[in-house]
Amino acid sequence: MTSVLFDAPGPKARRASLIASIVSAVALIALFGWIIATLAAPRTGPGGVTLPGAFDPSRWDIFLDRAVWRTIWGGVLGTLRAAGLAAVLAIIIGVILSLFRSSRTRWITVPVAIVLEFLRGVPVLLMMLFILLVLSTGQYWAVVWALAVYNGAIIGEALRAGLDSLPRGQREAGLSIGLSPLATRMRIEYPQAVRQMTPIIVAQLVVLLKDTSLGYIVGYSEVLRVMMNNLSSFYGNRYLFSLFFVCLGIYLAINFIVSAIARFLSKRLA
Amino acid sequence: MSAVLANLPAFLEGFRMTLVLLAVSGGGALVLGTIVAVMRVSPVATLRWLATGYTELFRNTPLTLVFAFFVFVVPTLGVRVDFIWLALVSLTLYTSPFVAEAIRSGINGVPVGQAEAARSIGLGFGQTLGLVILPQALRMSVPPLINVLIALTKNTSVAGGFFIVELVATGRQLANANGNAVIPILLAVAAFYLVITITLGLVAGRVESKVRVLR
Numbered sequence: 001m002t003s004v005l006f007d008a009p010g011p012k013a014r015r016a017s018l019i020a021s022i023v024s025a026v027a028l029i030a031l032f033g034w035i036i037a038t039l040a041a042p043r044t045g046p047g048g049v050t051l052p053g054a055f056d057p058s059r060w061d062i063f064l065d066r067a068v069w070r071t072i073w074g075g076v077l078g079t080l081r082a083a084g085l086a087a088v089l090a091i092i093i094g095v096i097l098s099l100f101r102s103s104r105t106r107w108i109t110v111p112v113a114i115v116l117e118f119l120r121g122v123p124v125l126l127m128m129l130f131i132l133l134v135l136s137t138g139q140y141w142a143v144v145w146a147l148a149v150y151n152g153a154i155i156g157e158a159l160r161a162g163l164d165s166l167p168r169g170q171r172e173a174g175l176s177i178g179l180s181p182l183a184t185r186m187r188i189e190y191p192q193a194v195r196q197m198t199p200i201i202v203a204q205l206v207v208l209l210k211d212t213s214l215g216y217i218v219g220y221s222e223v224l225r226v227m228m229n230n231l232s233s234f235y236g237n238r239y240l241f242s243l244f245f246v247c248l249g250i251y252l253a254i255n256f257i258v259s260a261i262a263r264f265l266s267k268r269l270a
Numbered sequence: 271m272s273a274v275l276a277n278l279p280a281f282l283e284g285f286r287m288t289l290v291l292l293a294v295s296g297g298g299a300l301v302l303g304t305i306v307a308v309m310r311v312s313p314v315a316t317l318r319w320l321a322t323g324y325t326e327l328f329r330n331t332p333l334t335l336v337f338a339f340f341v342f343v344v345p346t347l348g349v350r351v352d353f354i355w356l357a358l359v360s361l362t363l364y365t366s367p368f369v370a371e372a373i374r375s376g377i378n379g380v381p382v383g384q385a386e387a388a389r390s391i392g393l394g395f396g397q398t399l400g401l402v403i404l405p406q407a408l409r410m411s412v413p414p415l416i417n418v419l420i421a422l423t424k425n426t427s428v429a430g431g432f433f434i435v436e437l438v439a440t441g442r443q444l445a446n447a448n449g450n451a452v453i454p455i456l457l458a459v460a461a462f463y464l465v466i467t468i469t470l471g472l473v474a475g476r477v478e479s480k481v482r483v484l485r
Contacts, residue, residue, distance in 0.1 A: 217431030
């Protein structure tokens with residue numbers, strides 16, 4: 001919280017901000033109440049069919065069925081399988097790209113810089129389509145390779161920035177004790193660059209996890225497709241709302257767990 | 271190559287749609303994001319919590335899921351509007367927390383002395399924020415904001431999966447129609463995106479050196 005903007009408030013200011021707080025809280029509660037009441041009201045569709053309100057048990061009862069949860073779990077596994085493999089590949093690609101990018105030879109750095117610029121400027125979805133249509137690898141590998149290459153390019157740039165920000169003495173010291181240039185890079189510079197860039201790399205891995213949902217568009221059965229497409233076509237549109245909410249909850253849970261692990265790791269590494 | 275040239279009007283139509291998505295939702299996200307950022311640093315606790323919750327919620331939700339909500343769920347709630355509006359709302363809501371974070375980091379980057387000086391000459395909260403802090407914070411936020419816009423450019427492609435015919439959807443249709451020229455068609459789509467993203471990158475460099483606060 002910034003204390004830059006205002007002084008420690010006096011009694012009058014505190015009262016004013018308390019009143020403002022209460023007023024806006026009341027307004028918010030009224031707004032949420034209105035939204036919930038609107039959702040809970042029964043609704044007549046264009047075809048003259050009356051649906052019960054969004055919180056009616058008849059619109060949530062599929063979640064009592066074990067088979068539904070097994071299907072959802074299959075979707076979650078699909079998401080995690082794609083994200084896990086893509087994350088490993090992205091880090092490997094990132095390390096290789098940053099190695100080339102920070103090379104001393106212009107014949108290597110210039111083409112690699114152009115490739116990086118290309119990969120970072122093009123949507124992941126387009127890469128998925130490209131791999132799917134041109135290389136015909138199937139949906140899973142299209143999702144994995146597109147995410148790996150795209151995020152690898154971004155991680156590569158982050159690692160290069162980390163390498164650039166190291167004091168020059170680190171490299172000179174490595175070379176002067178007789179390590180080869182490559183050994184200096186890998187054993188002296190990389191460990192420091194990785195440690196410095198861990199927060200950025202982890203944030204990018206969360207983005208990668210979220211982007212597996214693009215598999216929905218290219219037809220890969222991850223959790224979003226399984227819930228919003230397969231289950232909702234099987235059980236009917238009346239469950240669309242509840243399926244959406246459970247799906248949102250699953251994504252939030254996964255992302256908060258990954259973020260918590262990331263915070264723990266960066267504390268350990270610091 | 272001939273498949274690309276023959277279908278140039280279709281490409282330009284898709285490009286126009288991508289630009290519309292970028293411009294409208296980019297503008298909307300800038301406005302909404304600034305409001306969220308101001309709420310996030312305001313002295314009113316409820317507004318702070320609301321802005322924090324909003325940011326956390328949307329930053330942890332995939333854009334595809336936001337689209338699924340607006341395109342599939344919202345129409346079942348009785349809202350009947352054109353898909354383009356649903357796409358614009360999705361992109362605006364998804365992008366605004368990133369704008370808010372960029373501006374907030376700009377606000378946090380303004381030295382404490384600036385606010386102290388503003389208050390010591392008798393400016394109130396609104397004046398301190400509007401006349402002293404935000405003009406500096408917005409300038410410092412320009413490079414990250416342009417990065418947000420570059421990300422938005424690429425994110426507009428998700429709309430192509432939800433009934434909006436922009437560049438990627440155009441490319442997909444043309445690739446299906448011209449099975450012998452899939453590679454040139456998809457490369458042409460990539461080229462159109464690069465026109466936007468590289469231009470924005472160059473603008474970022476220019477603007478950054480122009481509006482930088484000299485201290």
